[in-house]
Amino acid sequence: MKQLKDFKNDIHSCSKCGLCQSVCPVYKVTGNDCTVSRGHFIMLKGLIKGEIKMSKKLNRYLDLCLKCGACSRFCPSGIDVVDIIAAAKAEYFKSSLKQKVLSFIQKRIIFGAFVDFINLFTPKAKSKTFDKKVLYFGGCSAKINGDKAVVKILNSAGIEVINPSFSCCGISLFTRGDLEGFNQSIENFVKTLKQYNIKDIVTTCASCEKSLKDYSRWTESEETKNFLKDIKVRNIYEYIKENDLKLVLKQPARVTFHKPCNIDNYDDIKWLLNNTENLEYVEMNDYDKCCGLNGISRFSEYKIMTEIFNSKRKNILKTNTKYVLTSCLGCEISLKLFSQNSYRVCDLINFIASRI
Numbered sequence: 001m002k003q004l005k006d007f008k009n010d011i012h013s014c015s016k017c018g019l020c021q022s023v024c025p026v027y028k029v030t031g032n033d034c035t036v037s038r039g040h041f042i043m044l045k046g047l048i049k050g051e052i053k054m055s056k057k058l059n060r061y062l063d064l065c066l067k068c069g070a071c072s073r074f075c076p077s078g079i080d081v082v083d084i085i086a087a088a089k090a091e092y093f094k095s096s097l098k099q100k101v102l103s104f105i106q107k108r109i110i111f112g113a114f115v116d117f118i119n120l121f122t123p124k125a126k127s128k129t130f131d132k133k134v135l136y137f138g139g140c141s142a143k144i145n146g147d148k149a150v151v152k153i154l155n156s157a158g159i160e161v162i163n164p165s166f167s168c169c170g171i172s173l174f175t176r177g178d179l180e181g182f183n184q185s186i187e188n189f190v191k192t193l194k195q196y197n198i199k200d201i202v203t204t205c206a207s208c209e210k211s212l213k214d215y216s217r218w219t220e221s222e223e224t225k226n227f228l229k230d231i232k233v234r235n236i237y238e239y240i241k242e243n244d245l246k247l248v249l250k251q252p253a254r255v256t257f258h259k260p261c262n263i264d265n266y267d268d269i270k271w272l273l274n275n276t277e278n279l280e281y282v283e284m285n286d287y288d289k290c291c292g293l294n295g296i297s298r299f300s301e302y303k304i305m306t307e308i309f310n311s312k313r314k315n316i317l318k319t320n321t322k323y324v325l326t327s328c329l330g331c332e333i334s335l336k337l338f339s340q341n342s343y344r345v346c347d348l349i350n351f352i353a354s355r356i
């Protein structure tokens, strides 16, 4: 498994130019260099050299990072901050009993008997049979939003949906630094996948998509890495565009869209929004800026995260639309929780499927 010291060269390649400060939503609020990549890398360099020790304070700075990747896209040295933060979080995880206890409880919830129990109450939608088949990774999102929308839309494109009960993608374990727990998610995924002879996987949640795409880089097992080489993970929007699927809403609707940090192919989403008949898409300013959920930090760093959320809210309100659509369960919850009833939040696929 990758460790922080494996990222030594990436960390050293930071030129300290400070350009990351200009795009980092957290730095914009705090003005503190310790909360942005440049500062993170200075501290982590010291940690690798043994000049400083991992501490609660350092972990707090790591936790403040939204993992939005805005700085990586802007960084002249092309440093992938998200992987480095994960490896640094793993260092803290090793030394923190509290984190281990929280992770233990979390794993009891997201794996095993509890999930089997929830599955009893989330019956699978029945897919039509077609030659072209795709495997749907619903993750926790499907347990809450259901899978009817995916089946309805992909069936209308002549694609059969195979829909096993996968367990959680493990993103929350990854961000906590519990890389062992994350590896358990990877092995659960592979175990389920081996029961089917399908290499095409489709997701609807941005966080699941990111995790699944990261699996081959973080697995501890060479056998798993080889198995994952042939697996193609895509989100449903790519599929819809690829199949040139023309959807028509029964009633006109005016919507805006919040792009989750973990989704890359906004162009496919935009294509769907602009090519669905009776759907008027209003692009909000900074549609791709983080909603400020950032896991538990939404509450432990309430003031900072609320300030980040407030600029998102302002941009939503400016669009004058009734609906904010998104494609990540976390973003959906965050946007809903703090909406103050001024707009309605819905998963994009569910919104369209329920209106065609």
Ligand code: SF4
Binding pocket: 013, 014, 015, 016, 017, 018, 019, 020, 021, 037, 038, 041, 071, 074, 075, 076, 077, 078, 079
């Ligand atoms: S933009 Fe990249 S190279 Fe420049 S300070 Fe930030 S992390 Fe370092």
Ligand code: SF4
Binding pocket: 020, 023, 024, 025, 026, 027, 035, 036, 037, 064, 065, 066, 067, 068, 069, 070, 071, 072, 081, 082
């Ligand atoms: S990933 Fe986002 S929040 Fe984290 S340092 Fe980069 S820009 Fe800031």
